[in-house]
Amino acid sequence: MSDIIVKPRGTLDYLGDEMKLYDSVQSELSKMAVSYGAIKAEPPIFEETRLFVRGVGESSDIVSKEMFGLNTKGEHDYVLRPEFTAGINRLSIENKLYASPDLPIKMFYCGPVFRFERPQKGRLREFNQFGVEFLDKKIDLLTSLDCLILYYRGGEKVLGRDLKLRINYLGSFQSRENYKKALKDFYAPHLSQMCPDCQRRYNENVLRILDCKVEEDKELNKDAPLITDYLLPEDKMQLEQVERALDELNIGYELDPMLVRGLDYYTGLVFELYDPMNMDLGALGGGGQYGNLMKEIGGPDFEGIGFSYGMERLLLALSLERKNKMLEEETTAMDFFLIDLRADKDNKPVILADELRSNGLKVASSSYGKALSGALKMADRLHSRYSLIFDDYNPGKVLIKNMNKRTQDEYGLEDIDKLANHLCGLI
Ligand code: HAM
Numbered sequence: 001m002s003d004i005i006v007k008p009r010g011t012l013d014y015l016g017d018e019m020k021l022y023d024s025v026q027s028e029l030s031k032m033a034v035s036y037g038a039i040k041a042e043p044p045i046f047e048e049t050r051l052f053v054r055g056v057g058e059s060s061d062i063v064s065k066e067m068f069g070l071n072t073k074g075e076h077d078y079v080l081r082p083e084f085t086a087g088i089n090r091l092s093i094e095n096k097l098y099a100s101p102d103l104p105i106k107m108f109y110c111g112p113v114f115r116f117e118r119p120q121k122g123r124l125r126e127f128n129q130f131g132v133e134f135l136d137k138k139i140d141l142l143t144s145l146d147c148l149i150l151y152y153r154g155g156e157k158v159l160g161r162d163l164k165l166r167i168n169y170l171g172s173f174q175s176r177e178n179y180k181k182a183l184k185d186f187y188a189p190h191l192s193q194m195c196p197d198c199q200r201r202y203n204e205n206v207l208r209i210l211d212c213k214v215e216e217d218k219e220l221n222k223d224a225p226l227i228t229d230y231l232l233p234e235d236k237m238q239l240e241q242v243e244r245a246l247d248e249l250n251i252g253y254e255l256d257p258m259l260v261r262g263l264d265y266y267t268g269l270v271f272e273l274y275d276p277m278n279m280d281l282g283a284l285g286g287g288g289q290y291g292n293l294m295k296e297i298g299g300p301d302f303e304g305i306g307f308s309y310g311m312e313r314l315l316l317a318l319s320l321e322r323k324n325k326m327l328e329e330e331t332t333a334m335d336f337f338l339i340d341l342r343a344d345k346d347n348k349p350v351i352l353a354d355e356l357r358s359n360g361l362k363v364a365s366s367s368y369g370k371a372l373s374g375a376l377k378m379a380d381r382l383h384s385r386y387s388l389i390f391d392d393y394n395p396g397k398v399l400i401k402n403m404n405k406r407t408q409d410e411y412g413l414e415d416i417d418k419l420a421n422h423l424c425g426l427i
Contacts, residue, residue, distance in 0.1 A: 010125030024326045029130045033108035041107040043087035049077040054296050055086030057264025059204035066115040080114035088133045093299035104136035122281040122313045131308030139303040151307045164274040168259035169239040171231045179230035210260045226257040267291035275317045285309035333383035338365035339375040341391040355420040
């Protein structure tokens, strides 16, 4: 045998129970997004590199270090998408969704994204995001709160427990400029001792330094000025309105002035969600408001707010109890299991299965070579309610075995429609 080819580092194979849980989480979140008036969208998995350079920003790690470039023989410079937000905004411009009289535009999505990171628990190179983007000429308080509440309630529903919400407000353009100046003044005397990434960030986007994971820089950041001290009165008022709403909704949160998020497009409210029982996983999801992204990528003057959960992190945070409950609900138990032991086969079992499946029933079968005892064990493993046995001891008949009661009946094979009707009546 030649050597075995394994999956690339930092990727997952989804199958079995994990696949079922993934589908169940996706379906739960999709239903919630629909209940907020969102519709599903699906941009391509690869896009032009400049979409992310302009959209997400060159100073972000995601764009500067982690993009998967594609060798496309010089046609265009393409990358696998490292996130959805820029693609959803591009899609909204290209399909002129902004011209709709029905604003805000509300979309949700789920699928793979790619970042060339160092793989570890909850950190993959191919992972899946579920998220929403709400777009409007001006994102008002109601739309912001709708997004934030969907974000919190979605995670809470999937995991079945209270989560830890962190919020911050990056302010309007003017407050951020004032804050950036204060940060630059603060870091300037320390710059030569800071890590090379932070020296680059100092010029490209000084806010990024607050996100640095290098121990010495993290220590320095503890004394850095706080954005909350630089917010203009109207920014402060908006933040207070969000805080008041969260209080009235009984959603616990922490105002974290150091929360700046790793992407450059954020302008107002930003937020991250953590599971107190799995803090080592990092954020289960992140999001926030962005004021200039659409314009940056050639669209109209629209704003947006959105979030993305990391699906793998949600799955890792699921308790055993939640998993079992989801697997129970997501039952793939078979209604009928076909076992054909006859020496001379005909197509009657296939025709019968087709008829039963057309009636919405679930029908599986064993391969021809399997002996009766092995086939019945397989029927049990698939939680089949009835086995249908075709054998040479009962020519022209099918044995109908009730797998729970272990009782047996028989029925003639002359009229398959009649037989199918009889079987449908059993379920
Ligand atoms: P993000 O914070 O870069 O935001 O990613 C969102 C979530 O994706 C994270 O909170 C985490 O759960 C998951 N995630 C990120 N990197 C990895 C990884 N390497 N392996 C596994 N999971 C990971 C965004 O992507 C923004 N587009 C969110 C957003 C939507 N903002 C506005 N709208």
